[in-house]
Amino acid sequence: MSAGVTQPAGAAGNLRGAGVKLGCIADDFTGATDLANNLVRSGMRVVQTIGVPDDAAAVDADAIVVALKSRTEPAADAIAQSLEALRWLQAQGVEQIYFKYCSTFDSTAAGNIGPVAEALMDALATDFTIATPAFPENGRTVFKGHLFVGDVLLHESGMQNHPLTPMTDPNLVRVLQAQCKRRVGLIDYRTVAQGADAVRARIAALREEGVSLAVLDAVSNEDLLRVGPALGDLPLLTAGSGVAIGLPQNWGLNANDQAAQLPRGSGMQAIVSGSCSLATNRQVLDFIRRGGQALAIDPMRIAAGVDVAAAALAWAEPLLAQGPVLLYSTADATDVKAVQGKLGVGEAGALVEQTIARIARGLVERGVGQLLVAGGETSGACVQALDIDQMQIGTQIDPGVPWCHAHSAAAPAGSLHIALKSGNFGTDDFFTKAFGVIA
Numbered sequence: 001m002s003a004g005v006t007q008p009a010g011a012a013g014n015l016r017g018a019g020v021k022l023g024c025i026a027d028d029f030t031g032a033t034d035l036a037n038n039l040v041r042s043g044m045r046v047v048q049t050i051g052v053p054d055d056a057a058a059v060d061a062d063a064i065v066v067a068l069k070s071r072t073e074p075a076a077d078a079i080a081q082s083l084e085a086l087r088w089l090q091a092q093g094v095e096q097i098y099f100k101y102c103s104t105f106d107s108t109a110a111g112n113i114g115p116v117a118e119a120l121m122d123a124l125a126t127d128f129t130i131a132t133p134a135f136p137e138n139g140r141t142v143f144k145g146h147l148f149v150g151d152v153l154l155h156e157s158g159m160q161n162h163p164l165t166p167m168t169d170p171n172l173v174r175v176l177q178a179q180c181k182r183r184v185g186l187i188d189y190r191t192v193a194q195g196a197d198a199v200r201a202r203i204a205a206l207r208e209e210g211v212s213l214a215v216l217d218a219v220s221n222e223d224l225l226r227v228g229p230a231l232g233d234l235p236l237l238t239a240g241s242g243v244a245i246g247l248p249q250n251w252g253l254n255a256n257d258q259a260a261q262l263p264r265g266s267g268m269q270a271i272v273s274g275s276c277s278l279a280t281n282r283q284v285l286d287f288i289r290r291g292g293q294a295l296a297i298d299p300m301r302i303a304a305g306v307d308v309a310a311a312a313l314a315w316a317e318p319l320l321a322q323g324p325v326l327l328y329s330t331a332d333a334t335d336v337k338a339v340q341g342k343l344g345v346g347e348a349g350a351l352v353e354q355t356i357a358r359i360a361r362g363l364v365e366r367g368v369g370q371l372l373v374a375g376g377e378t379s380g381a382c383v384q385a386l387d388i389d390q391m392q393i394g395t396q397i398d399p400g401v402p403w404c405h406a407h408s409a410a411a412p413a414g415s416l417h418i419a420l421k422s423g424n425f426g427t428d429d430f431f432t433k434a435f436g437v438i439a
């Protein structure tokens, strides 16, 4: 075990030197990027890994975010994955662990937030941690332990109908207690408003009472910044991405341009899109209206056995030198339903994802050094096809979507810039403006 995480991290007057400071375990891929983006904006240099890396090579960053896919796995599997991530992060010498989950506290009655948090507490031999999905800037606030999504309580936000993790109770103390063996308490907004010393005193009182996990109220980003110093004393934090904004200050780090600095962008530019969200549909239209070169990919031709990826690459190759090209299967809901009706939802999704992933790899092999991918699942398939296992996080294009720099064996130069946009993110002109943001 690393010495670091057994020590109080970032205590006042105890600022640390070089090396990885914060080790994060995220329960899904786009959530990991969201957290990484917040840390970069607040002054940390961040590397995100796709799963737990096989090797123990040292990573040069202030924070590492390990992206898992554990949110809806059986609890035992989620625990095993999280502990594996913990061990790898400890080998990197991190000083504090951050377990990141969704800002709508997505979990089933069986977990996985509570069981994973408790397993990490056991492994770190710590008797106290906090839990809060609050991120007021994104409309997630926690007041008297109750989670609001925008102006409504969690169980009226649509999350009550989520297919995998329906959230029917907005009282997070109750929700978390149902998932935990240890006692769950609350650090409420009045304490938070008084600042870090009051939070420290409340944590001490809760510990006395035998409480081991406390839901933390936060109704503004200022709340998160204010409590940051008190959280530096805890070996383990559990939270959405919001708490991250108050942590870099514990190591004397503040927002700065260097944190988002990536190597210079080079190579040709391309966009692949397998997202069928409303926002992505608008972005595709906007790109075409501006005169961008674009090719639609027809799932039925893929299903008919046509080598659509090869045809798409042959179309793109002569155009690449002139500016960004777009290859997209993006379609509106009616068209998607029609395709799904003929091929089945899973089969249609997998066929399109695999084709777009082959196109992405082919583009990179042909010299595309700046690649934009639209779609969460599509991004997963592309990252895999490009053999990317870690990304350094750079400048944000739009909230939640940063440019990243990654090593890929597919790239002639050995590395590329890549941005992964999940469905509903980004303004209409995203596909055009993204290339203006890269250095």
Ligand code: ADP
Residues within 6 Å of the ligand: 274, 275, 276, 277, 280, 299, 329, 330, 331, 335, 336, 339, 340, 348, 349, 350, 351, 352, 353, 374, 375, 376, 377, 378, 379, 421, 422, 423, 424
């Ligand atoms: P988002 O982030 O918008 O949800 P995803 O990539 O996660 O995007 O999911 C979109 C899914 O839809 C993928 O599985 C993709 O392969 C599939 N898909 C893309 N285009 C089509 C289409 N034209 N018809 C049917 N399915 C499609």
